[in-house]
Amino acid sequence: MGSLGQFTRSPGSNLMTAGVIGIALALPASFLLLLDNIQILTTGWQGQPHASLFLKRALDAGQVATLAQQIGARASVTQVRIITPEQGLQELRELSGFRDALTLLQSNPLPPVIEVEPRGTLTPVQVDALIDALAVLPSVEHIRLDRDWLRRLHAIMQLLQRAIWIVASLLGVTVILVVGNTIRLDIENRRDEIVIVKLIGATDAFVRRPFLYSGLRHGLAGGVLACLLVETGHLLLNGPASRLAGLYGSRFELTGIGFSGSFTLLGCGAFLGLVGSWLAVGRHLIAIEPR
C-alpha cells in the first residue's frame, strides 16, 4: 500500500502503448546508428585527396625511397606509397584491356611515382600548403591532386546526411507527439480518478505517483522494445553489409547499438514516459483546483 498502487488496465492497451513508444524510439535510434556507421565507413574511405608526385625519371630506387621517407616523416602526411615505373606499368596493364598493347613498348616510359595521403584532419588550406611545399621539391617533376571523386563523395554524403537529419528530426517530433498523445489520452481516461482522489485530500505527489510509475513502466517497456528492434535490424543488415565490404576487401562490420546505446535508449524511454506523465497529470491537477 502506501500509494494508490497500479491502476488496473487491460494488458492489451498497455502493450499497445509500449509498442507505440518502442517503435517511435527505435526509428530515430536506427537512423543515428546508420549515420554512425556511415561516418565510420567514410573515415575508412580516406576523406582527403591523394597527391601523386611524378618524380624526375633520373632518380634511382634508393633516392626515391629516401624521398618517400622524408615526405612520410612530415606531420601533415599519413602515408606514402612508392609506385616504381614497373609497378606503374603493371597497374596500367590491368586498367582496362590494354595489356597486349603495352607489351609492345620497348622501354618503360613511366616515371617513379610517390602517392601521398595527407592527414585526414587537415583543412583544405593546409592541404594546399602541403601540396605547394611538395611541388617545389627538386626531385618532383609535377604533382597531381585527385579532387574529383572527393567532390562526388562529398555531394553523396551531404545528400545522405540531409536526408537522415530530416528523417531523424521528423521521427523525433513523432516520438514526442506519440508519447505525449498516448499518455495524455491514457490519463484523460482517468480524469475522474484524479479528481476523486484530490477531493478526498490527496496531495499532488500522491496523485502523481501511480501515473509516474505507469509512465515509467511504459517508457521502459518501450525502450526495451526499441533495443530489440534496433538489434534485430542490425542483425538483418549485417550480413549484406559485410558481404559488400568483402567485395572492397575491407573487414567492415556494422556497429550495433552496444551497451551504452541500449542504456541511452532505455533512459530516453524512461525519461519520455516520466516527463509525459508528469506534464499530463499536472494539467489535470491544475484544472481541478478551484481558482
Added chain:
Amino acid sequence: MGSLGQFTRSPGSNLMTAGVIGIALALPASFLLLLDNIQILTTGWQGQPHASLFLKRALDAGQVATLAQQIGARASVTQVRIITPEQGLQELRELSGFRDALTLLQSNPLPPVIEVEPRGTLTPVQVDALIDALAVLPSVEHIRLDRDWLRRLHAIMQLLQRAIWIVASLLGVTVILVVGNTIRLDIENRRDEIVIVKLIGATDAFVRRPFLYSGLRHGLAGGVLACLLVETGHLLLNGPASRLAGLYGSRFELTGIGFSGSFTLLGCGAFLGLVGSWLAVGRHLIAIEPR
C-alpha cells in the same frame, strides 16, 4: 441535426491526433518515394555488365563501323560504342598521370574496341549466350566482360533495399499502431456517450456516424499533413541531389510525390481513420450490449 453531429473536442487534441497520423503516414511514404528514386537512378546506371570487344588490329574504321552496326542491330543489345585506337589512347592518357609517358610511344599500340551494352532485361544466362556469340565473330580478337562493379552495385542495392524494407515495414506497423491507438484512446474517452446514446435507443449506425466522421476528418487532416511533409522533404533534398547528379553529368531530378501519390496518401489517411474508428466503436458497441 439528423445525427449526433460533431462531438466537441479541444482543437489542440484534434491537432495532435492529426499530427501523429500525418507523421506516421509521411514516413513510409517518403521511404517508398526514396525507393522509387533509387530505382529510377539505378536503371540509369545500366544494370548489365558491359562487354568490351577487342578487334583485330587490321580492321579499318569502315569495317569497325559496319561490325558495330551489325552488333547493335541484335535484339539483345541496347547500345554499342566504338572506341577507336586514338580515342583509346586519349582515354588511357587521362587515366591517372601517364600522359607524359604515353606521348613517348612511337605508334599507337591499341586495337579498335567496341563496347557492347546488353539489354537490361536479359538474364545472366542470356548475357553469357550473347557474349559467346560475339566471341566467335571473326573480327573479334578477344572479349572482356566487366562484372566486378556490378557485383558491388548489386551488393549495395541489396543492402539499401533491405534497410528500406525493414524501415518501411516498421513504419507500417507504427502507422497501424499509432492510428489505432490514437483513435482507440479517443473513443475510450467517450465510452459514456456511446453507452448513453445506445440506452436511449440509437442504432449502431447512428452511434457510429459521428465517430466515422471524426475518424475521417483526422485521417484526411493527417493525409494532408503527410503530403506537406513529404513535399517539404523532397524540396529540401532536391537541391543536393541534382547537384550530385550534375557531377555525374546527369540531369537527374528527384521525383516528387505527384498528384496520384498525394491522392493515395489522402486515401490511406481517410481509410485508416475510417477503419480505425469503425473497429474502435465496434468494440464498444459489442461490449455494452447485454449477452
Added chain:
Amino acid sequence: MIRLDGVGKRYPGGKDALRGVSLRIARGELAFVTGHSGAGKTTLLRLIPLLERPTRGQILIANVSLTRLPRRRIPLLRRGIGMIFQDHRLLNDRPVFDNVALPLIIAGAPHREIGRRVRAALDRVGLLDKERQYPVTLSSGEQQRVGIARAVVARPPILLADEPTGNLDPELSAEIMRLFERFNELGVTMLIASHDLTLIGCLGHRRLTLVDGALVDDGLGGCREI
C-alpha cells in the same frame, strides 16, 4: 403491456438480483416498485428495455417476447420506452437542450418539431432557463429533471422511472408525481421505482414490493405513516 413470467436475474458474480418474478402491467396502468436498497428494483426496470437480459423466465412487451427479439430490433424497442435513470446518465459535453433533444434526433424528428417539443418538456420540469447550460453546472435535482424531460420528450407509450424524485425536495417531488399522473391519464404505461413511501402511499396506485429479488406484495398502497 408488460408481462414477466418467472423472471430471474443472476449477475456474473453469482448474485441473484431477481428470483422468479411474475407480473402483468396493463396498458395505461401506473405501478410503483418499492423495496429495500439492493432489492432489485433497478434490475427489474433494466430488463424491460433489454439493458440487461434475464437469466431465467421470459418477458413480453406489447405481446412481443424479448427473448426472440433480433438484435437489430432492440433500438426500436428502446425508443418506445422512456427511461429515467437513477444516476441521470446525461451527456456531459452537451448542453441541456441537446440532451433532451437526443431521443427526437435519434427518432429522426423534423428540425422545427424538435425545438418546440424540447422546450415544452423543459418547461414542464421547470428548467426552461437552463437550456444552454451543461449538466455539470446543474444541481443534482436539476440534472434529475433533465433526465425526466429527456424520457418524456418523445412521448413513449411506456415510461420507466428509477427513483425519479430521489434528489428533489418534497414540493417538487409532488409536482413531478402529478406530472407523471397526467402522462398516465394520456394512456402511458408507467412503472416507477421509489423509496418515497410517504409520496407513493398517498397517491393510491398499485404497489409492487420486492424483498431480496422476490415479489412479496402486489396491491394498492395505503396512506400509512412511518
Added chain:
Amino acid sequence: MIRLDGVGKRYPGGKDALRGVSLRIARGELAFVTGHSGAGKTTLLRLIPLLERPTRGQILIANVSLTRLPRRRIPLLRRGIGMIFQDHRLLNDRPVFDNVALPLIIAGAPHREIGRRVRAALDRVGLLDKERQYPVTLSSGEQQRVGIARAVVARPPILLADEPTGNLDPELSAEIMRLFERFNELGVTMLIASHDLTLIGCLGHRRLTLVDGALVDDGLGGCREI
C-alpha cells in the same frame, strides 16, 4: 468550528448560487441544510473543504481563514473533513474495500490498521459482504453507503453529507441517521444537506433553510407534517 461571514458564490455563468450567507456551527454540533432543488445546498457544502472558492465573504474552519490557506495545505484541510457526495464519487475500477480504504491510504495509516478500520466502517453501513465487488455492480443505495463508509473511516473531526439518504429506503435512512447521531455524540461536527423533511423534522436538530442561495431560516426543526 465552521464560520461563514457574508459568503457569496457566483458561478462563471453569472448564476448566484449563494448570497451573503453567514452562519456559525459550533464544535460538536449537528445541523441540517434544507432548501428547494438548486437552492445552493451542495454549493455551501463544497465551499468548506475548498472544493470551490467563495467569490465574496470569508470562511473560517477551526479559526483558520480559508482565504489565506496556502495551496499546499489544502490536502490537509480536506483530510480533516469527511465528505459524502450526492453523486457518490467512487473509483469505478477499484473494489469497495479499496474505495473505503482510500482516505486511510492517503493519510498513510499502517497496513493492519487499514484492514480493521475499513471492515468496521463497511459493517456499520451493512456492506461487509460486498467488500470485493466493484461499484458498478452495486445498487445505488449500496454505492451511497460505500460513500458514507469512506467518509467516516478516517474519523474526521468534521463530516459533511450531501443528501446521504437520497437513494435509501426509509428504514435504512433512519438507521444511517442514527449512525450520524452516534458520530455526533463522539464529538464530530456535522452538516447534512437533506430533502427528507420527515426524517429531519423528527430528530429535532438545528435546521438551516436556503432559498435561492439566501439563508432564510436557522432554527430547530419541529416534527411537522407535509
